[in-house]
Amino acid sequence: MQKGETQMNAKQRTIHYNCKDQSVRLEDTTLPMEDEKGLTRQVESNVVGLYPDYMFQKIGGFGCAMTESACYLLSAMVPEERKKALRCWFGPDGADAGFIRIPIDSCDYSLEEYQAVKDPASDPGLSTFNIDRDRKYILPVVKEALEMAGHPVSVLLSPWSPPAAWKTAPEMSMNDAAVYGSAAAKADLSRPGRCFGGRLKREYYGAWARYLVKYLQSYLQEGIPVSMLSVQNEASAATSWDSCLWTGEQEGCFLRDYLYPEMEKAGLSERIGLYIWDHNKERMVEHVDEVMACGTYRMVEGFAYHWYSGDHFEALSLLHGRYPDKLLMHSESCGLHIPGKVLSFDLTGRDAEQLPPEIREQLSRTPSEVDFEDAENYAHDIIGDIEHGMNRWIDWNMIVDRNGGPRHVPGGFAAPLIAEKDGTFSRTISYEYILEIARTVRPGAVRIGSSRYCQEVEESAVLNADGSYGVLLLNRSGKDLPAVIRTGGYLCRLHLPAHTLSTVRIEK
Numbered sequence: 001m002q003k004g005e006t007q008m009n010a011k012q013r014t015i016h017y018n019c020k021d022q023s024v025r026l027e028d029t030t031l032p033m034e035d036e037k038g039l040t041r042q043v044e045s046n047v048v049g050l051y052p053d054y055m056f057q058k059i060g061g062f063g064c065a066m067t068e069s070a071c072y073l074l075s076a077m078v079p080e081e082r083k084k085a086l087r088c089w090f091g092p093d094g095a096d097a098g099f100i101r102i103p104i105d106s107c108d109y110s111l112e113e114y115q116a117v118k119d120p121a122s123d124p125g126l127s128t129f130n131i132d133r134d135r136k137y138i139l140p141v142v143k144e145a146l147e148m149a150g151h152p153v154s155v156l157l158s159p160w161s162p163p164a165a166w167k168t169a170p171e172m173s174m175n176d177a178a179v180y181g182s183a184a185a186k187a188d189l190s191r192p193g194r195c196f197g198g199r200l201k202r203e204y205y206g207a208w209a210r211y212l213v214k215y216l217q218s219y220l221q222e223g224i225p226v227s228m229l230s231v232q233n234e235a236s237a238a239t240s241w242d243s244c245l246w247t248g249e250q251e252g253c254f255l256r257d258y259l260y261p262e263m264e265k266a267g268l269s270e271r272i273g274l275y276i277w278d279h280n281k282e283r284m285v286e287h288v289d290e291v292m293a294c295g296t297y298r299m300v301e302g303f304a305y306h307w308y309s310g311d312h313f314e315a316l317s318l319l320h321g322r323y324p325d326k327l328l329m330h331s332e333s334c335g336l337h338i339p340g341k342v343l344s345f346d347l348t349g350r351d352a353e354q355l356p357p358e359i360r361e362q363l364s365r366t367p368s369e370v371d372f373e374d375a376e377n378y379a380h381d382i383i384g385d386i387e388h389g390m391n392r393w394i395d396w397n398m399i400v401d402r403n404g405g406p407r408h409v410p411g412g413f414a415a416p417l418i419a420e421k422d423g424t425f426s427r428t429i430s431y432e433y434i435l436e437i438a439r440t441v442r443p444g445a446v447r448i449g450s451s452r453y454c455q456e457v458e459e460s461a462v463l464n465a466d467g468s469y470g471v472l473l474l475n476r477s478g479k480d481l482p483a484v485i486r487t488g489g490y491l492c493r494l495h496l497p498a499h500t501l502s503t504v505r506i507e508k
Contacts, residue, residue, distance in 0.1 A: 054449030063099025108241035170196035197238025248290020273301025302327030335414030
């Protein structure tokens with residue numbers, strides 16, 4: 001190292017998964033940054049290159065959803081245990097969340113169906129509108145989390161369904177039933193309801209826009225820092241829980257002619273950013289293009305998306321290329337099984353031989369294997385999203401119980417934290433991965449250029465606001481792999497064990 005050059009230090013943290021006993025441990029290592037000058041050409045092998053002069057999108061940080069179910073579980077804990085759980089997400093000792101997603105009215109993770117106007121048919125002026133239901137569990141816990149955050153937090157509100165009286169009859173397709181469950185076979189699909197899809201009738205577009213604005217105003221009056229609204233959760237999913245279908249043209253018309261003008265009238269159009277789609281990446285491009293073709297460009301702050309139908313990272317790049325000034329926000333993900341189980345539903349009393357082959361295959365795995373697979377999938381998805389333009393990342397429920405609920409519909413899904421029957425909670429492997437990623441990619445980080453020597457090493461790198469580099473390295477293969485980080489004339493030699501997430505922080 002020449003006189004006047006800046007010394008660089010690297011610290012590596014590796015989450016190891018032991019396949020033999022299915023345990024997880026975290027290792028800290030201080031690594032030397034070697035001066036590259038004078039070394040042989042062998043350093044051209046196994047390289048992960050960092051290119052700080054190539055700078056891309058800013059990453060605002062990470063967050064979670066605080067549904068009625070999650071807040072109900074947290075409310076039931078003694079204050080100290082609840083604070084301990086909240087610290088896992090909020091504040092510098094946890095994931096340091098900067099975003100919270102909250103449903104408008106009931107969703108699947110509510111204790112029952114509800115809406116802020118019980119009978120909109122007899123109250124077209126919405127004079128009985130109130131958010132008293134949210135004041136029971138959601139608002140107290142969210143306010144407690146905000147106090148613990150230590151910095152501003154942005155809240156995203158998302159509607160699952162307009163009031164049933166304003167909707168058409170359900171439209172649940174065979175595909176929706178296959179993906180989201182067969183509860184439709186036992187339901188009355190002849191009448192409009194909050195569940196099983198259906199569409200908002202055109203004559204109620206204005207009323208729904210006023211309803212949403214009232215919700216925004218009510219939350220702001222409560223001191224909740226709402227800065228984002230998605231027009232509809234999962235606009236193409238007719239689920240057995242609260243849902244509503246929109247084509248791109250319908251969503252664009254509603255946004256352009258009703259919602260945005262109503263927000264302008266209320267003085268909220270510059271204060272709250274609007275997000276469209278809020279569903280899986282694989283149909284994202286077509287829907288967004290349809291909405292934007294309706295003349296909504298200036299009204300839309302960004303595009304929200306979920307992870308449930310596969311990678312489709314290229315969809316993010318396509319949208320960023322066409323709409324470079326719009327934000328890309330991952331707004332939901334979770335493990336699709338009940339905690340401690342391998343499926344999202346109970347098979348008690350079912351003959352295993354009569355089950356579909358894909359279900360029998362899932363049953364051949366252990367719950368621990370499924371939990372670890374969730375964690376790897378989280379790391380893979382977050383790295384892929386970052387590399388393709390993601391600006392913000394929000395998970396689904398911050399906590400569920402051992403049944404994957406509570407929910408007002410059957411079944412259940414996983415979450416980073418699990419509420420136990422004794423009033424305590426457990427941290428999952430997925431949480432440990434999310435936590436390590438959030439500690440490496442700090443709020444305000446900027447993605448920098450990077451390259452990898454093989455497809456088995458998944459990588460992403462950022463420049464944090466404090467001047468440090470954060471590097472994510474995921475080895476999902478079954479063999480150990482070498483890696484040499486190269487940047488700024490220095491080398492850092494690493495060992496990436498099979499099935500591990502490694503993070504590296506390089507400080508100048």
